[in-house]
Amino acid sequence: MIHDFDEITERLLLAPCWVIDFLPVQVPNGSRGQFFAVERYYLASERLCRRFADVVLRLNCYHDLTVNCGGDVWVKNPEPAALVTWLHDALQNGHLCALLDDGDAMITASGGDTHLTLHNASDGLIEQVRQLATASGLYLWQPAQ
Numbered sequence: 001m002i003h004d005f006d007e008i009t010e011r012l013l014l015a016p017c018w019v020i021d022f023l024p025v026q027v028p029n030g031s032r033g034q035f036f037a038v039e040r041y042y043l044a045s046e047r048l049c050r051r052f053a054d055v056v057l058r059l060n061c062y063h064d065l066t067v068n069c070g071g072d073v074w075v076k077n078p079e080p081a082a083l084v085t086w087l088h089d090a091l092q093n094g095h096l097c098a099l100l101d102d103g104d105a106m107i108t109a110s111g112g113d114t115h116l117t118l119h120n121a122s123d124g125l126i127e128q129v130r131q132l133a134t135a136s137g138l139y140l141w142q143p144a145q
Helices: 005-013 035-044 047-060 080-093 123-135
Strands: 017-021 065-068 095-100 105-110 115-119 139-141
Touching: 005 095, 005 105, 017 123, 035 047, 047 065, 047 080, 047 105, 047 115, 047 123, 065 080, 080 095, 080 105, 115 123, 123 139
Parallel strands: none
Antiparallel strands: 017 115, 017 139, 065 095, 095 105, 105 115
16 A cells, blocks of 8 residues: 555656657657647647547556546556546646556656656566557657666
8 A cells, every 4th residue: 555655656657657658759859840830730639638548548557547637646546547647637737647556666657748757667567568658659768867
């Protein structure tokens, strides 16, 4: 059972992370493409949120999720429709934090970002999330530390 959510999330935020993204690698600084226009397009559409929701919902089939989307309220294994709504709201202008299996790992989503972040994942979890992301048309990659 999770006891101190703030302590756990602070610890996990310092752990190595992986990015669940619509791109296979980070766009380099000075890229000649139009990343920001594409990013705005994806943030305005429901398509990217649905893909992220597919990953998180499928992950919840294998792992307990304890979710917070602001304030002091944490919900263990929320109803799928609520989880999708919270994720959508977080990607638009908020923040969502989902602890996996009582704080072994964590997924975060933040307003204005076109990715989810996976923190402190074991090798097995990384492979599982990679398969789920791929099935949803997404990529899993590790940013430079």
